[in-house]
Amino acid sequence: MHIDMDAFFASVEAYRNHPELVGMPVCVGHDPKGGTGRGVVRAASYEARAKGIHSGMPVSQAYRLCPDATFVNGSFECYSIASDEFMEILREFADGGRVRRASIDEAYIDVSEGAELYESPRELAIEIQEEIRIRTLLPCSVGIAPNMSVAKIATGMNKPRGITLVGPDPVDVEKFLDPLSVDALNGVGKKTAERLQKFGIETLGQIQRMTIPELWPAMGRSSVWLHRRARGIDERPIIDNGPRVRKSISKDRTFMKDIAPEEFDYLHEALRTMCTRIGEKLRKKALRFKTVTVKMRYSDYSTIQRSRSIPVESDATSLLEKVAIEIFEQKRNHNKSMRLVGVKVSQLSEVSEQLCLTEFL
C-alpha cells in the first residue's frame, strides 16, 4: 500500500488548526495583501484547487483567482507532528511494523500478511483511512498494488479520500498502466518525458509493446529499468527507513572579498545573521542544539572548524550567538584575512512531543 495524505499542509491547517476553514478554499503561503503580496502558495486545499490555484503559484495570482481564499502562514512544526502521528498509525497496520516514509505526507507499507485477515485489501484500506481520520483528523488516499511503483500511481488515481486497488495478476497490472502517460511513473520527470516524446513514445502501453533494443535509442542504459516499470515490475522490498532525524543545521557565507582580521565587527555581524537564521529554523522544526561548530576559511584557503557543546540543549538564538562568537574569537588566527565563516548546530534533539502537543492544543 502507498498512503498519501490529501493536500497535507492545507488539510492540517483546516482540519486541525482552523476547523472553521474545513470545506473552504485554504492556501498555505504568505499574506497576498490584496494581490500585492510576494511569495508563492506552498499548498492549496481541494476547494482552492477547484478555483485553479496550485502550489508554486504566486500568492498574488492565487488571490486574483480566489479573493475569498484564506491564506495561512504554514507552521512546519504542526506538519511535522501530524506526519509523525500518521506514520505511527501506519506502523500499527504494517507487516513487521515496517514503514517506508517517502516524504512528510506519504509512505509505503507491506500488508501482504495483514490483508489476509480481511475479506479484501480494500477493507483494510478503509480501516486505515478511518483510523487516520479519527486520530489525526486528516484525509488520505490509498493505492493498493503488488509493488511500490504501481501502488504509488494507484494512489493518485482517486484523490482525495480515494482507494484504488490494482490486482496482483500481471495482466491486470499492465492493463492499468497501459493508457497512462510515461511521466505517471515515479522517476520519469519532465526531461525524460520530453525525450521519449521525441521518439514518439507517450504512454506506458507503448513501452510495454516495445523491446528493450527498440527502447535503447531513446533511453540507453535506463531502458531496462523503464521497460520493467512500464510493465509494472518492481521487486524492491519495503524497508523501514527509521525515524526522521535531522543531524545538523548549518549556514555559511563566503565574502565577496577577503575580510581583514581587524574587521571583527563585520565578521561578528555575519556570524550573528547566520545564528538568527539557524535559530529560526530550530524553533520552526521544534529542535534544540547541544553542539555549536564554527568554520573559518582564511584567504589562503586553509580551513579550521572548532566545536563546543553547551550543558543543556537550547533553541535560543542569543545563546547560539554568544557561543559562536566566543569560539570564533578564541580559535581564529588573528593575523589572517577571512574568506568564509560558517556556523553549524548539531546533536539536535526534538522538543518533547508532549510539550508541542500542549502548545498546539
Ligand SMILES: [Mg+2]
Ligand atoms: Mg500528499
